[in-house]
Amino acid sequence: MTRSHFYNETSTERAERVKDYSAQGEPGFKLLIVGCGMIGREHMRVATLLGRARIHGVYDVDANSISLAQEEFAKYSAQPFQVYQDLQTGCADPEVDAIFICTPNFTHFDVLQQIKHSGKPLFIEKPMATRLQDARSMLLLAQDYPGIIQLGMQYRYKSQYLDAFHEVKQQGSLGAIKTVTMSEYRPPFLDKVKQWNKFNEYSGGTLVEKCCHYFDLINLMAGARVETVYAMSGQAVNFVDFEYEGRQSDIDDHALVVMRYSNGVKASFTLNMFSQELYEELGVTGEKGRILATERSSFTAGTRSKASIMVEVAGHPAYTGLDVTYPDPIEPSGHHGATFFEHEAFIDQLEGKAQDSATCEQGLWAMLVASAAQHSAATGEVVAAKDYATAQGLADVLVW
Numbered sequence: 428m429t430r431s432h433f434y435n436e437t438s439t440e441r442a443e444r445v446k447d448y449s450a451q452g453e454p455g456f457k458l459l460i461v462g463c464g465m466i467g468r469e470h471m472r473v474a475t476l477l478g479r480a481r482i483h484g485v486y487d488v489d490a491n492s493i494s495l496a497q498e499e500f501a502k503y504s505a506q507p508f509q510v511y512q513d514l515q516t517g518c519a520d521p522e523v524d525a526i527f528i529c530t531p532n533f534t535h536f537d538v539l540q541q542i543k544h545s546g547k548p549l550f551i552e553k554p555m556a557t558r559l560q561d562a563r564s565m566l567l568l569a570q571d572y573p574g575i576i577q578l579g580m581q582y583r584y585k586s587q588y589l590d591a592f593h594e595v596k597q598q599g600s601l602g603a604i605k606t607v608t609m610s611e612y613r614p615p616f617l618d619k620v621k622q623w624n625k626f627n628e629y630s631g632g633t634l635v636e637k638c639c640h641y642f643d644l645i646n647l648m649a650g651a652r653v654e655t656v657y658a659m660s661g662q663a664v665n666f667v668d669f670e671y672e673g674r675q676s677d678i679d680d681h682a683l684v685v686m687r688y689s690n691g692v693k694a695s696f697t698l699n700m701f702s703q704e705l706y707e708e709l710g711v712t713g714e715k716g717r718i719l720a721t722e723r724s725s726f727t728a729g730t731r732s733k734a735s736i737m738v739e740v741a742g743h744p745a746y747t748g749l750d751v752t753y754p755d756p757i758e759p760s761g762h763h764g765a766t767f768f769e770h771e772a773f774i775d776q777l778e779g780k781a782q783d784s785a786t787c788e789q790g791l792w793a794m795l796v797a798s799a800a801q802h803s804a805a806t807g808e809v810v811a812a813k814d815y816a817t818a819q820g821l822a823d824v825l826v827w
C-alpha cells in the first residue's frame with residue numbers, strides 16, 4: 428500500500444495491521460545509535476521490538492550511558508552490539524546501514540557535520556538544532572543528501588493525533604477548520620546526562636526543545652504558513668534554585684502562545700510543566716463541529732496511558748468519545764506507541780517505500796514558530812513570522 432500521509436491510516440487500522448508485528452519482516456538493517464541516553468535506549472528497544480532492523484553498535488561520550496544501554500539491551504536481546512570508541516569508526520563501518528543521532532539538542536548540528544560524508548540514511552532527534560541558522564544549514568544539506576533524513580517528530584504517530592488528522596484531513600469531518608488549540612500539562616523536565624535540558628543554551632529554550640512537537644502538529648493541522656506569533660512565558664516553579672557546575676538554570680516552565688496562519692486559522696498552545704501528571708490535548712474546531720484528542724499518562728513506573736478522541740459532529744460514531752490507546756505491546760514500548768510507528772516509517776523508507784515522516788523543512792518551520800514565540804515572550808512584542816525569519820537569515824530557504 429502506498430501511503431502518502433501519516434494520517435491515511437487510523438490508529439486502530441495501524442494497531443490491527445501490526446498485530447502480528449513479528450511477522451513483518453526480518454531484522455535486515457543494521458543501526459548505529461549515536462548517544463545512548465534516554466531516547467537512544469528507547470530507539471534500541473523499539474527497533475528490536477519492531478524487528479525489521481537490529482542494533483549494530485552505539486557510540487556515546489559517557490561511559491555510564493553505554494553501561495546502561497548494555498545492561499538494558501541484554502534484558503531483551505541476546506544479540507551483541509559494538510561499542511565504538513570514536514564516531515568516525517562507527518559511521519565508516521560498512522556494516523552500518525543507518526545512523527540515529529540521539530545526542531543533546533546543541534550537539535545535533537556538530538554530529539551531523541562529522542558524519543555527513545557517510546551519506547548514510549539518518550534519523551535525527553528533535554529539535555533538529557538549537558539555532559535557526561544551524562537548522563537552515565541542515566535543511567540545505569538535506570536537499571542534496573544522498574540518503575533519507577527523518578526527524579524525531581514522533582508525536583505525529585500518537586494515536587489520538589493520528590486520528591484527529593485522519594478526521595480533519597482525510598475525512599473532512601469538520602469542513603474548513605477555524606481554530607486549533609493544543610496544550611501540555613506535565614511534571615518538570617527529567618534528569619539528563621550533564622543536565623543539558625536545564626539551560627537554554629544547550630536545549631534551545633523550552634519552546635524549541637519540548638514544544639517543537641506541538642508546533643509541528645499545529646503547523647500541519649493549520650495547513651498554511653504562520654503569520655504572527657505572540658507569547659508569554661516564564662520560570663515560575665521548576666529549577667528556580669537549580670545549579671549545575673556553578674550555573675543557574677534559566678529554562679521556562681510555562682508558556683502561552685497564540686498564532687495566526689495565512690489561511691485565517693487561529694491557534695494557541697499552552698504549556699505547564701509543574702503538574703503532577705501528564706495531560707495533552709488537541710482541540711480543533713471547524714464549520715461542522717469540534718474534535719478533542721486527549722492523552723493522559725504519568726511518569727509513575729508501570730502506569731499506562733489513555734488516549735481518546737471525541738468527534739462532535741452530528742451523527743459521528745465517536746461523538747461521545749472513543750478510546751484509541753494503542754494495544755500491547757506497542758503502547759508500553761516508547762512514547763505510548765508513537766516511537767514504534769516512527770521506526771516503521773523509517774524502515775519503510777530504507778526499503779524505498781514512500782512515507783511522509785518529518786522532514787528538515789518541517790522541522791525548521793516548527794523551530795521558527797518556537798523561536799518566534801521565545802522572542803515574543805522576551806520582548807513582549809507580536810512577532811511577524813516572515814519578518815522574523817528574514818531577520819534570522821531564513822528568507823532563502825522558506826517559501827511563504
Ligand SMILES: NC(=O)c1ccc[n+]([C@@H]2O[C@H](COP(=O)([O-])OP(=O)(O)OC[C@H]3O[C@@H](n4cnc5c(N)ncnc54)[C@H](O)[C@@H]3O)[C@@H](O)[C@H]2O)c1
Pocket residue numbers: 461462463464465466467486487488489492529530531532534538552553554579580581618619620621636762
Ligand atoms: N522525540 C522525543 O520525543 C524525544 C524524547 C526525549 C528526548 N529527545 C531528544 O533526544 C535527544 C537526547 O535526549 P535524551 O533524553 O536521550 O538525553 P540524555 O541526556 O538522556 O542522553 C544523551 C546522550 O548523548 C550523549 N552524548 C552527548 N554528546 C555526545 C556526542 N557528541 N557524541 C555522542 N554522544 C553524546 C550523552 O552522554 C548521553 O548519553 C535530545 O535531542 C532530545 O531533545 C526526543
